[in-house]
Amino acid sequence: MGVETLFRWSKFVGEERLEEWEARLIMAEVVYTVEKQVNRKNWQISSYSTSREIADELRVLFGGGVTQVRPDDWQPTSDVGVQTQIKIRDVMVITEAEDEAVWESVKSEFPDRLVLSFPPQLAFGTGGHPTTSGCLRFLADVAKERKDVEWRLLDLGCGSAILAVAAVLLGAKEAIAVENDPLAIKYARRNAERHGVAGRIKFVEGDAIALMDRCEFGRFEVVTANLFSDLLIQLFPLFPRNLLEGGEIIVSGFLTSQTRLVTDSAASSGLPLSKFQRRGKWVAAFGKEE
Helix, strand or coil: CCCCCCCEEEECCCCCHHHHHHHHHHHHHCCCEEEECCCCCCEEEEEEEEHHHHHHHHHHHCCCCEEEEEECCCCCCCCCCCCEEEECCCCCEEECCCCCHHHHHEEEEEECCCEEEHHHHCCCCCCCCCCHHHHHHHHHHHHHHCCCCCCCEEECCCCCHHHHHHHHCCCCCCCEEECCCCCHHHHHHHHHHHCCCCHHEEEEECCCCHHHHHCCCCCEEEEEECCCCCHHHHHHHHHHHHEEEEEEEEEEEEEEHHHHHHHHHHHHHHCCCCEEEEEEEEEEEEEECC
């Protein structure tokens, strides 16, 4: 099967307007990335698509420009030796290193921790974003509490599969990873294979709301969802029927300004959010079924 051509819509914005633009794209349900090169003043917001028409629609709506991305550039890599390392509690280290030798070097540096490798890809979730790292910290806490009991994870909007992979490596018997982006699913499967856990993660391409409404996969001890606030609010009423008694949820993807709305929605569904991690303007939260 041939490699698809991608189209990137992008726009440069100043630091003072970055939060405004992120909120605008979140409300429009646009999946995006944000980056700033060294010595550059402005941030570059980008969104990738296999359709030129979709990229052009974003240009019309938000300005900016559209460029074609060569297949060889699908998966950008950092220079060897300068990859970001994210430490999660005292149990995990997330590196962006793609090179196997560098990955092994990081493992040697942290012999008592799990070391996961998630290089920058066109699928959300390298560990560096505050929403992802917040979810990982709560996931490490949950895994510690469930060390001697069997548990399964349902991950909604799995992106790169970083939460599903981490859960299995932390002791989950199985993870079901749901994602509606076929490109992300490709990278997610690849990441599971690289970490040796493909046999314990089932990937499902589909709509999270429809799957949850049908209780497609039974009930789970833990459900994670790193999604936009609007989607979380739609999902909360469906969570109880997909959770086992005493089940726990880890959610993120919403801004500090949206915390009250998200918290009230979760509480009204019988899932009060009791712990929060705020990093900049982003929030991750933990809750347990009443």
